[in-house]
Amino acid sequence: MSIMALEQLAQYIYEFCGIDYLKNLPSLESKIAYRLKELGLSVWEYSGYVKIEEKERDILIELITVNETYFFREENLLNELKNNIFPLYKEHYKEKTLRIWCAACSSGEEPYTLAMLIKETMLFEKGSVEIIASDINKKVLDKAEKGMYNSKSLSFRKMPYGMLDKYFDLIGDDYKVKDEIREIVKFKNLNMFDNNIEHKIGMADIILCRNVLIYFDTEFIKKAALSFYNILNENGYLFLGHAETVTSVNPGFDTIYTPSIFYYKKGENE
Template identity: 50%
Template sequence: MNQFSIKHFSQLVYQKCGLNYLNNLVTLENKIMKRVHELQLNSLWEYCKYLEEQPVEWDQAVEILTINETYFYREENQLVEFKNVVLPLIKQKGGKVRIWSAACSTGEEPYTLAMMIKETGLFPPEEFEIVATDINKRVLEVAENGFYSKTSLSFRRIPDELLNKYFVEGPTGYTVTNEIKEQVQFKYLNLLDETSMKQMLHFDVIFCRNVLIYFDQETIKKVTTHFFHSLKKDGYLFLGHSENISTFNIGYKTVNTPSTFYYKKEL
């Protein structure tokens, strides 16, 4: 391993999308070298130059380096809290509910949220909107298509009643019904892009689960500060169970329940 080139590449990755491979250079090199060989380049250093000359190649690099493990009905305790507590509180305030699924991967999370909102009966279709974003353009294509193979792990936790109600079964997989698809808008977004992040405004709830674990502390604070400004007054932020931002003093109040925790925007 050429230490100089792999360190340089890790810095480029960090600057581009916040992924912190600085202490895991061997894994980074193992992931990217297949792509280097596919392009018939002689070294990782040449690949860095190629990225500079052909910035569209970043789409391929991001696809290789991002982690996209997800499934429907993930972290049930949070979903139950969202459905039974958070949504009724938002309903009391009146108006439309807006949800942001950040780093949505192949779409299982935002589609699950749409199903949960439908199940409450609190909001008719015209009164709720879900915006789902990711930096990986390939997974966004999968998400928009809404088709999931029967052999995938996407359905490992979903209750049968949701599967039967909100999916159309085909020979090899299931497709999300149009009534759910129509509630979700998918779009490309880099969480480190200042301009794009400042345009994400007026959300009641943000879900960004099991993403921050791949960032360093500086990047986590930067992203969650953006989330704070994206939320409405008394808005809610759901992170993964191993992601804790209580020490940053951004302005969130930690909401603890017997089964989970999440954050509420304090002004």
């Protein structure tokens, strides 16, 4: 494949969604090779085609995004939410909706996990919590909205005892998330670097964006951190992956350390 054509396509991907393949062209080449063969196009031709065909852009996003996830991922973080963060909102949110944004939610395991945790706490009345789950990949988002997962899926590899029977219905070879959990989660097809992301999400109390920023450079991390800060309500909380940080690009976040994890609280932006 033409290096210059790959660079052009990588630049388009970077400008559109922030994912940087400019330093890893061989990976981009391997991800699109079969699609190019299907269409009978060269990289040069495809670079132009994807810019004018919105459906093809969606297919490209499916090819280049990583969507590995599972229910009840990162136990220490979930315990912190359940035991220390959610209880903070119990009294204050009796007359107000607790809003949680789960960014880059993939096929839905994380936001559904959060909804199950909410139920397990027994702190909130029905309808008092809303989880906004967003992703740029329409295909995985469609799966998430259906709430159907194959019974042999690795999505269940960390499922705590009893939770499967409690919050899922077995339908043939699939487990379907119960309506009482699904009604808490609202899915949205969004690019987290959309210039209108703050308006589209609205204000939130807690944001989770885990193991996503590692795919972006400093410029896009700074942009994401600013969006997180602006979207969070006063004293709101931000949870990232264990290898991700925003302290160097946004001094408005205070870091909270626990024996097992660290996360961020919205402070005064300087």
